[in-house]
Amino acid sequence: MSSSSSSISGPFRIVEHVVECQHIREYPGATANEQEDILHLAVKQYVPLDNPEPQPGDVTILAAHANGFPKELYEPLWEEIYARSKANGFRIRSIWMADVAHQGQSSVLNEDLLGNDPSWFDHPRDLLHLINVKRKEMPRPIVGIGHSMGGAHLTQLCLMHPRLIHTLVLLDPVIQRQTTQLEPRPLFKDQLVIAKTTQLSTYRRDKWPSRKAAAEAFKKNPFYQTWDPRVLDRWIEYGLRDLPTAIQPLDETAISQGSDRPVTLTTTLHQEVFTFSRPNYDGPPGKNVPINRVTHPDLNPKHVGSFPFYRPEPSRIFAQLEHLRPSVLYIFAGKSDMCLPDMMADKIKNTGTGLGGSGGAAEGRVRDVYLEKYGHLLAQEAPIECGEAASRWLGKELERWRAEEQAFREQWSKKSKVEKVTIDSRWKEHVPAPVRPKKDSEAKL
Numbered sequence: 001m002s003s004s005s006s007s008i009s010g011p012f013r014i015v016e017h018v019v020e021c022q023h024i025r026e027y028p029g030a031t032a033n034e035q036e037d038i039l040h041l042a043v044k045q046y047v048p049l050d051n052p053e054p055q056p057g058d059v060t061i062l063a064a065h066a067n068g069f070p071k072e073l074y075e076p077l078w079e080e081i082y083a084r085s086k087a088n089g090f091r092i093r094s095i096w097m098a099d100v101a102h103q104g105q106s107s108v109l110n111e112d113l114l115g116n117d118p119s120w121f122d123h124p125r126d127l128l129h130l131i132n133v134k135r136k137e138m139p140r141p142i143v144g145i146g147h148s149m150g151g152a153h154l155t156q157l158c159l160m161h162p163r164l165i166h167t168l169v170l171l172d173p174v175i176q177r178q179t180t181q182l183e184p185r186p187l188f189k190d191q192l193v194i195a196k197t198t199q200l201s202t203y204r205r206d207k208w209p210s211r212k213a214a215a216e217a218f219k220k221n222p223f224y225q226t227w228d229p230r231v232l233d234r235w236i237e238y239g240l241r242d243l244p245t246a247i248q249p250l251d252e253t254a255i256s257q258g259s260d261r262p263v264t265l266t267t268t269l270h271q272e273v274f275t276f277s278r279p280n281y282d283g284p285p286g287k288n289v290p291i292n293r294v295t296h297p298d299l300n301p302k303h304v305g306s307f308p309f310y311r312p313e314p315s316r317i318f319a320q321l322e323h324l325r326p327s328v329l330y331i332f333a334g335k336s337d338m339c340l341p342d343m344m345a346d347k348i349k350n351t352g353t354g355l356g357g358s359g360g361a362a363e364g365r366v367r368d369v370y371l372e373k374y375g376h377l378l379a380q381e382a383p384i385e386c387g388e389a390a391s392r393w394l395g396k397e398l399e400r401w402r403a404e405e406q407a408f409r410e411q412w413s414k415k416s417k418v419e420k421v422t423i424d425s426r427w428k429e430h431v432p433a434p435v436r437p438k439k440d441s442e443a444k445l
Helices: 071-088 104-109 122-133 149-160 196-202 211-220 229-238 269-276 313-318 341-350 383-413 425-430 440-444
Strands: 002-009 012-020 040-048 059-064 092-098 142-147 167-171 240-242 263-265 327-333 366-371
Touching (some): 040 104, 040 122, 071 092, 071 229, 071 383, 122 149, 142 149, 142 383, 149 167, 149 313, 167 383, 211 229, 211 240, 327 341, 341 366, 366 383
Parallel strands (some): 059 092, 142 167, 167 327, 327 366
Antiparallel strands (some): 040 092, 240 263
8 A cells, every 4th residue: 555645845845655564573562463464654755846857867865763753853954965965966856754663653553553562674674665665756876864773774774685775874873783872880680781761761751731831841851952943843743742642542521622632752652662672571691591582583692781671683783784785974973872982983894894895994985974062863963964964975976876877878788688688708708618428329430
C-alpha cells in the first residue's frame, strides 16, 4: 500500500506518503499481535518549488533521524542545504525522510500493532523497501544524511547495498565499539550499569495539560534552549499529540467546550527507551547463564553494559565500517560524549579501508568537520553550520559522481547491444581453449 498528499512549506512542496515496512522484524516482540502484522512508514518528500521538473543528475537525498526526534525537526537543516545547493554546484531533486516505524507519525499509524522490542536493523530494511517502492521518483545519484541513530541506519543500509548511495553525511552517528553512555565509576557486583539516556528517558515527563503549557515548559528547559528556534517550533507541533492515545486515555466529560486538550509525546517514552536499550535481565557478568539464541542471538556478554540492558547494533555496524563503500563526511560535536578524540579517530581510521570499501581517508573518501561549540543534537542546535558543511561536501562528491558516471557511459555506449551481453576478445585472451584428448581412432592414425 502507498498513499500520498501534499502541502507547501518554505522552499519546498511537501508530499506525504504512507508505505508498508519490510516483511518480518528483527525481533518477534516488535509487533503486538502476529509476526506478519503489516507496519507502515510515514514519509515526507521535500521537493524544491524551483525545481518542479528535475533533470538527470539532480540529487536525491535520503535522511534518517535520531531516536525520539520526529522527521520534521530536520526541516531547518534541509532549508539550509537547499539555500547553499546552487552555490556548491548541485540541484536537489527531492529529500526523503521517514519516521521509524515505532516513532513519530509512523508510531501513530502503527499504534495498535507495535510491540516492545524494536531493532535498529529494522529501519535500514524499511528504507530499502521504500526506495524500491518509490524507485521512479528516486533516481541516482542518491546521498544519505543521518543523525545519531539515523547515521547508524544509513550506514547499515549501505552495508546491505554498497552501491545504492554515493556518499554519506553522518552527524555524530552512534557507531562505536561499546557504549559511551555509562557512568564512569567502578563496576561493583551490586551496581547496575545503566546508560544515562535510558535512565533519563525512563523517567521523563510525558503529559501536559495543553500544548501551550508544554511549549512554555520547553522554552524554560535548558535542554531545549540550545535549539534553533525553528526546530523548537516544529517540536511543539510534531513532537506532541493530543490525548487520547492507546496508552494515555482521556475522560472526554472532563474537557470543557473550547478548552485545550492535554498532550503527550508523539513518540512514547516507552518506544524511545526501548530504542536506547534492550533488556537482558538474566545474564549479569560472571553469572554462568548460557546465551538464549532465540531471544538474544546478538548478545555479547563480554561487552561492558551487556546487563541488565544492551544495544547490539552500534558495535556490530562499527565492526563492518571498513567495508563501507560510500564516501563519508563525519560531522562531530565538541560537547558530545561520543566525540572523544580517540573515538573520532577510531571511526575515521576504520571507515572504508577494507575489502569493498571506499579507500578511506587515505584516498580522500573520509573527512570530518568538528563543531566545537555544540552537543550531540547537532541538527537541532546547529542546522546552519551543519548545512554549510554538508553542502560543501555534497558539491565535491556530486562532481565526482558526474565524472564517474560520464566515464562509464562513454565506454559503455561504445558497445553494441550484442557486445553488452557476450564475451569479448579480452576475455578469450585470458581463457585459453581447452586441450581436448584425441579419440582412439585419431590416435591410431
